[in-house]
Amino acid sequence: MDENPxxxxxxxxASPWPLFVALGLPIAEVGILFGLVPLAVGGxxxxxxxxxxxxxxxxxxxxxxxxxxALSLVIAGGGLALLYADGATESDLVVRAYSMVGAxxxxxxxxxxxxxxxxxxxxxx
Amino acid sequence: xxxxxQLLLTVLMGAFLLGVAAFLARVEExxxxxxxxxxxxxxxxxxxxxxxxxxxLIRWFTTVDHKDIGLLYGAYATIAFVVGGxxxxxxxxxxxxxxxxxxxxxxxxxxxxxSHGITMLFLFGTPIIAAFANYLVPLIIGADDMAFPRIxxxxxxxxxxxxxxxxxxxxxxxxxLPAQTAWTMYAPLSAGVGNGTQANVGxxxxxxxxxxxxxxxxxxxxxxxxxxFTERAEEVSWANLDIFSWTILTQSGLILFAFPLLGSAxxxxxxxxxxGTTFFAVEGGGPILWQHLFWFFxxxxxxxxxxxxxxIISYVLPRFxxxxxxxxxxxxxxxLAIGVLSFGVWAHHMFSTGIDPRLRASFMAVSLAIAIPxxxxxxxxxxxxxxxxxRLTTPMLFxxxxxxxxxxxxxxxxxxxxxxxxxxxxxxxxxxxxxxxIVMGAITFAGMAGIYYWFPLVTxxxxxxxxxxxxxxLWMIGTNITFFAMVLLGYGGMPRRxxxxxxxxxxxxxxxxxxxxxxxxxxxxxxxxxxxxxxEGARVESGDPWRLEATNLNTxxxxxxxxxxxxxxxxxxxxEDVQTDGGQESQRDS
Amino acid sequence: xxxxxxxxxxxxxxVNVIPLGIILFFVVVxxxxxxxxxxxxxxxxxxxxxxxVPFVALAILxxxxxxxxxxDEKRAEVFFQGQATxxxxxxxxEAEAEVEGEGEQSANDAEARTDADLGVDDGRGDDExxxxxxxxxxxxxxxxxxGAANTDDGAAGEAEATDEP
Numbered sequence: 001m002d003e004n005p006x007x008x009x010x011x012x013x014a015s016p017w018p019l020f021v022a023l024g025l026p027i028a029e030v031g032i033l034f035g036l037v038p039l040a041v042g043g044x045x046x047x048x049x050x051x052x053x054x055x056x057x058x059x060x061x062x063x064x065x066x067x068x069x070a071l072s073l074v075i076a077g078g079g080l081a082l083l084y085a086d087g088a089t090e091s092d093l094v095v096r097a098y099s100m101v102g103a104x105x106x107x108x109x110x111x112x113x114x115x116x117x118x119x120x121x122x123x124x125x
Numbered sequence: 126x127x128x129x130x131q132l133l134l135t136v137l138m139g140a141f142l143l144g145v146a147a148f149l150a151r152v153e154e155x156x157x158x159x160x161x162x163x164x165x166x167x168x169x170x171x172x173x174x175x176x177x178x179x180x181x182l183i184r185w186f187t188t189v190d191h192k193d194i195g196l197l198y199g200a201y202a203t204i205a206f207v208v209g210g211x212x213x214x215x216x217x218x219x220x221x222x223x224x225x226x227x228x229x230x231x232x233x234x235x236x237x238x239x240s241h242g243i244t245m246l247f248l249f250g251t252p253i254i255a256a257f258a259n260y261l262v263p264l265i266i267g268a269d270d271m272a273f274p275r276i277x278x279x280x281x282x283x284x285x286x287x288x289x290x291x292x293x294x295x296x297x298x299x300x301x302l303p304a305q306t307a308w309t310m311y312a313p314l315s316a317g318v319g320n321g322t323q324a325n326v327g328x329x330x331x332x333x334x335x336x337x338x339x340x341x342x343x344x345x346x347x348x349x350x351x352x353x354f355t356e357r358a359e360e361v362s363w364a365n366l367d368i369f370s371w372t373i374l375t376q377s378g379l380i381l382f383a384f385p386l387l388g389s390a391x392x393x394x395x396x397x398x399x400x401g402t403t404f405f406a407v408e409g410g411g412p413i414l415w416q417h418l419f420w421f422f423x424x425x426x427x428x429x430x431x432x433x434x435x436x437i438i439s440y441v442l443p444r445f446x447x448x449x450x451x452x453x454x455x456x457x458x459x460x461l462a463i464g465v466l467s468f469g470v471w472a473h474h475m476f477s478t479g480i481d482p483r484l485r486a487s488f489m490a491v492s493l494a495i496a497i498p499x500x501x502x503x504x505x506x507x508x509x510x511x512x513x514x515x516r517l518t519t520p521m522l523f524x525x526x527x528x529x530x531x532x533x534x535x536x537x538x539x540x541x542x543x544x545x546x547x548x549x550x551x552x553x554x555x556x557x558x559x560x561x562x563i564v565m566g567a568i569t570f571a572g573m574a575g576i577y578y579w580f581p582l583v584t585x586x587x588x589x590x591x592x593x594x595x596x597x598x599l600w601m602i603g604t605n606i607t608f609f610a611m612v613l614l615g616y617g618g619m620p621r622r623x624x625x626x627x628x629x630x631x632x633x634x635x636x637x638x639x640x641x642x643x644x645x646x647x648x649x650x651x652x653x654x655x656x657x658x659x660x661e662g663a664r665v666e667s668g669d670p671w672r673l674e675a676t677n678l679n680t681x682x683x684x685x686x687x688x689x690x691x692x693x694x695x696x697x698x699x700x701e702d703v704q705t706d707g708g709q710e711s712q713r714d715s
Numbered sequence: 716x717x718x719x720x721x722x723x724x725x726x727x728x729x730v731n732v733i734p735l736g737i738i739l740f741f742v743v744v745x746x747x748x749x750x751x752x753x754x755x756x757x758x759x760x761x762x763x764x765x766x767x768v769p770f771v772a773l774a775i776l777x778x779x780x781x782x783x784x785x786x787d788e789k790r791a792e793v794f795f796q797g798q799a800t801x802x803x804x805x806x807x808x809e810a811e812a813e814v815e816g817e818g819e820q821s822a823n824d825a826e827a828r829t830d831a832d833l834g835v836d837d838g839r840g841d842d843e844x845x846x847x848x849x850x851x852x853x854x855x856x857x858x859x860x861x862g863a864a865n866t867d868d869g870a871a872g873e874a875e876a877t878d879e880p
Contacts, residue, residue, distance in 0.1 A: 013190035014179055016152040018275050020145060022282030025340070026290065027138075029333055033399065034326070037131060042138035046145065053149075054275055091400040267800035358800045362787035363780075365799035440797065449795055454727045454784065458777065462731045465776050469769035481758045483751050487765035490741035494734035494769075501730050677805065680797030 015057060020050035035092075037099045044075055044103035045110075052111075065118070069111030076104025152179070152187060189274035194281050195260030196583070198252045199576075201284055203652070205248035208292070210648055212241040217641040220634045225624050232322075234624035235305035236294060242308030243331070245564065246430065247338045248288050253572050254433040255281075255345050258373045260583065262349065264682040265367050267358025272351035280344035283337050290334030294327030304328040307622060309423070312405035312415040316397045329398060336391045339384040342429075346380035349373050367680070368450065371457050372436030375464040379425045379432075382468065387422040390415065413478060420471035428467040431563060432460060434571030435502055438527050440680075441578045442506055445521035446513035447676045452505045459498030466495040476544050477551045485544055492542035499535055503528060518671070519593040523574035526601045530566025533605075534559060537612060552622075555615020561608045565644075570600070576655070581670040582686050586662035592654040596647045603643030610637040665690075724785040731777040738770045 024047025031039030048071040056064035079100030086093040179187060188194060216237050219227045228234055259277065263270055271277045294303025302325045306315040310332075317324030353374045357366070366374075393404040394415070403409025443450040450456065469491040476485055506528050515521065537559040540546045550556060573596075580588050610633045619630045626634065668687025673679035745762065752759075798804040805813070 013193070013270075013274070014152075014184065014187040015189050015275050015278065016149055016187050018189065018278030019186050019282045020149075021279045023286065025283065026286040026333065026337055029336075030290075030330070033329065033333065033395065036134060038135040038138040042142055046142060058275065089400065093400075265797055265800075360791070360794070360799040362791045362793075362799075363783040364785075364787040364791070365794050365796075367796040369797075453796060455730045457784070458728060458730050458780065461776055461780050462734055462773055465773045466734060466769055468772075469765060481751075481754065481762070483745070483754065483758045483762035484765065486745060487741070487762040490738060490745075490766060491769050494737040497734045497737065498730070677795075677810065679801070681800045682797070684801045 015054070017050045017053040017057065020046055021054065024048070024050055032096050032100065035095045035099075037095065037102075040096065040099040041103040041106065044100065045107060048072065048075060048103075048107055063115060065111045065114035067111075069108050069115070072104045072107035072111055074104075075107065076101050079104055152183065189270075189278045191259045191263050191271045191274065191277060194277050195256050195258075197281050198256035198259055198284075201281070201288075202249050202253035202256055203655075205244050205252065205288060207648075207652070209241050209244035209249055210645065212237045212244065214641065214645055216241065217638040219624060220626075221638050223626050223628050223631055228624070231624035232305060235307075235622075236303035238622060239304050239307050239331075240292065240295070243291055243335065244288075246308065246426070247335060248284070248291065250430045250564065250568060251338070251342055252284060254373075254376070254430070255342075257369075257437065257572075257575050257579075258345075258349060258433065261579070261682055262352065262370050262373055263356070264685050265680065266353065266356070266361050266370055267681065268352055268356035270356075271348050272356050273348050276344050277348050280341045280348065283341035283344075287334040287337035287341065290330045290337065293330040293334070300325065301327040301330065304331045309419060310394070310415075311419075312394070312397070312412040313407070315394060315415075316405050318406070324398065329395060332391050332395050332398075336388050336395075339388045339391070342380050343384045343388075346377035346384070349377040350381065353377075368439040368453065368456055368460075369433070369436040372432040372439075372460055375460050376429050376432045379429045379464055379467060383422045383425040383429065386418060387426075390418040390422065393418075413475075413480070416475050416478065417472070420474045421468070423474065424471040425467045427560075427563075428463055430568055432463065434527070434568045434575075435460070437571045437575045438506060438524050439502070441520050441574050442524040442528075443509050444578075444671060444673055444676075444678050444680075445516045445518055445524070446510045447515070447678070448509055448513045449678070450505065451508040451511075452501075455501055456505050459501040462498040463495060466491055466498070470495055470542075473542055473547070476547045489542060489544050493539070496535070496539050496542065503532060503535070514676075518577075519588075519590065519597060520574045520578035522594070522597045522601075523570045523577065526597065526604075527567050527570040527574065529601075530562050530570060530604060533609075534562030534566055537562065550615055552620055553615035554611040554619045554621055557621050558608045558611030558613075558615055561611065562604070566604045566608065570604075573597075573600075573651070578671075579682075580655070580658070581665045582682060584659050584662070585665050585690075586658055587665060587670075588654050588658040588662060592650050596650045596654065599643045599647030599650070603640045603647060606640030607637045607644065608640070610634075610640065719782055719785045719789065721785075724781055727785075728777055728781050731773060735770060735773060735777075738766050738773075742766050742770075 024043050024045075026043070027039050028043030028047050030036065031041070031043050048068060052061070052064045052067035052071060055061035055067045061067035079097045079102075082093045082097035082100060086097060185193065185197065188197075215228065216234060219225065219234055221227065225231050225234065228237075259271070262268070294301055302322050304310075304315075304323070304327055305321075306323060306328065313319065314321070314323055315328065317328065353366070353370055393402070396402040397404050397406065405412055405415045439450055439456050470488055472480060472484060472488040473492045476488075506524075510525075537555070541550060541556065541559060577588060577593055580586075614630055614633045614637070617630060617633070619626060619633075668690045669679055669683060671683070673683065742763070745766075792806045793808075794804050794806055795810070
């Protein structure tokens with residue numbers, strides 16, 4: 001962890017992202033479990049966006065936007081897997097699958113767009 | 126879901142995301158104005174004015190400082206404890222009469238019962254331990270902070286949504302009923318089959334909430350393991366690691382193996398409920414599979430909850446016995462032994478389910494074996510006090526109360542480990558009495574010992590001594606009245622989990638309610654005392670408020686406190702000598 | 716190996732040998748008595764596994780932790796719990812030396828001191844001379860403390876600190 005080790009009172013001890021990782025996860029879970037599209041999409045965007053923010057802040061990723069795009073692929077992949085599973089079960093997974101794929105596409109566009117047009121909006125380090 | 130509903134949700138979600146974006150922009154703006162990183166230089170701890178943190182509410186929402194997160198955990202656990210306590214007060218009120226005269230409905234009682242258990246175990250027990258561990262472990266082992274500060278913050282912030290989901294059934298939401306599955310969530314009831322109401326969304330939400338709390342606990346555990354392994358100061362070798370950190374390390378190991386299993390089992394249950402899988406259906410894996418999975422998590426969970434409180438007792442009790450802990454390494458090794466063996470005893474919760482008698486016998490053997498390490502600790506605490514110079518401060522009273530209650534709770538438990546005894550007492554109030562002696566009489570008492578002991582450290586103020594003593598005595602007597610009555614009820618054959626009972630049990634139930642009322646009053650006194658004292662208690666006037674220096678029993682976290690005090694006093698009166706044995710300070714302590 | 720697992724360390728580890736012994740006892744009993752032999756071999760294997768796996772796991776963990784703790788005791792200074800990072804904290808050996816000194820000094824004024832106590836103190840003196848070769852100050856201190864050392868502590872403390880509540 002690149003945290004500028006030193007006395008604990010000296011380095012920065014605030015980060016806005018953890019709260020939103022923790023909010024995004026339950027919202028996305030509820031949305032996907034009950035098939036509520038807005039909650040699923042919004043929750044996933046919040047969750048992945050905050051993770052991308054943390055990765056950037058901790059300097060695990062050089063660019064938050066690219067991290068977001070990478071995460072979007074994982075989510076979209078999960079959605080496609082659900083779509084595939086839908087054929088194998090009786091329960092209706094289509095809405096859930098499309099909301100995940102949709103969230104993935106949305107974030108991918110956001111990530112690529114941000115990388116191209118909004119580099120200045122990178123969170124300050 | 127109709128179109129208008131979806132539309133409304135979309136608008137709400139969009140507005141919420143915009144709000145988040147605005148908030149982030151604001152925080153980022155604050156950040157770009159703040160001199161970062163290099164600010165403090167080598168000034169030591171004098172930067173304790175939090176130049177690195179934003180002010181006000183935003184500080185608490187964005188903090189990744191282990192001490193702040195410890196305080197957040199503590200506040201959260203306190204709220205959950207109050208909620209769970211109020212729930213059980215309603216239940217005890219209901220149980221004053223054999224019929225459902227007070228609450229009017231057994232279903233509401235069942236909901237309270239379920240929620241009380243889950244709230245106390247997952248939303249109070251685990252977080253209050255995390256509160257102590259977050260605040261103290263880095264201070265004691267000389268770490269700068271936790272190994273992963275942001276993961277630490279995520280782990281905490283998962284808990285409030287978890288609580289909202291778990292309690293969702295009690296909120297006035299349409300079509301959402303509270304779960305009535307009891308905290309063990311046995312299938313097939315929890316799988317929502319049959320004609321009851323347990324197929325409703327409220328149960329799904331509760332399962333999701335539990336899942337979240339499990340994720341949170343796992344993240345916290347990984348963090349503690351990494352911290353204790355890698356962030357210790359150089360002098361803190363394994364031989365020098367204090368007993369509290371040892372118990373946290375063991376507990377984190379248990380969490381690491383137990384909670385992911387709970388999470389998986391919960392997901393399987395959710396799939397059974399919503400997507401037609403048959404993990405726990407009779408035609409599939411069978412309801413007993415749930416019991417195996419649940420208790421493979423559930424029994425280690427017992428030790429997850431009790432080991433760190435044992436660590437607090439092993440840490441605090443010697444300070445007021447005027448001696449070092451007797452047999453320190455016995456306690457360490459027996460902690461580790463409990464950690465391993467706790468995974469080999471799960472089916473002693475299932476003796477009466479008709480599993481293979483040979484398996485039962487094996488589980489009995491290991492269950493009896495695990496009594497030894499616990500007994501070793503008990504003997505060590507007693508021997509530590511033996512011939513010691515005991516100071517009956519409030520934390521010490523709670524420590525002694527812990528030992529006393531733990532003896533009763535532990536001995537009643539050893540009998541349950543024996544198959545023939547268990548077959549008679551299974552699912553009676555005897556079991557309820559036994560585990561409440563542990564969770565209330567021991568775990569919560571240890572939590573209180575810790576809260577009173579470190580109150581000056583955290584707040585820089587003293588709590589009110591006489592109120593604290595009143596709290597202790599109300600709780601000590603109340604605990605023993607309530608839960609001993611339950612043990613007797615169990616001998617009489619009163620089954621657990623019922624809202625109604627035969628008239629012959631009325632007297633003992635009323636006695637138990639009386640005891641619960643004493644606990645209630647004691648709890649109110651505690652809350653009042655902590656809040657008022659935090660705001661306007663007498664200030665601590667030395668860096669060694671418990672005067673541990675005199676017996677050479679002071680520890681690293683008080684050293685830190687002393688340094689902090691001196692640096693903050695440096696501008697005014699330059700601090701003061703710590704070694705004012707028995708002087709003015711002593712009049713006010715305790 | 717033999718260095719680390721000397722007599723004192725083995726004594727510390729007995730605390731985990733007892734549960735191991737209990738499990739072993741039941742293994743033998745179930746093998747000898749075997750009241751459910753008619754139920755087939757699979758359950759037999761499972762039930763033995765349920766005893767053997769915790770036994771082995773506990774034995775391994777006891778060995779590993781014993782090695783880590785006793786090894787660190789040899790390698791570095793040993794402090795009392797929670798004191799390692801404090802400036803000027805006493806090591807166990809220093810503390811013992813001091814207790815011994817005080818014991819002799821205050822022998823006259825402490826009421827309940829017996830010759831036996833002093834005898835223990837003397838014994839401690841030898842350990843002290845042996846220096847760092849006595850890794851297990853704890854069990855020594857613990858056992859001895861029950862008698863002599865703690866009476867000392869108690870007496871010393873009494874004199875300095877009028878107590879609180």
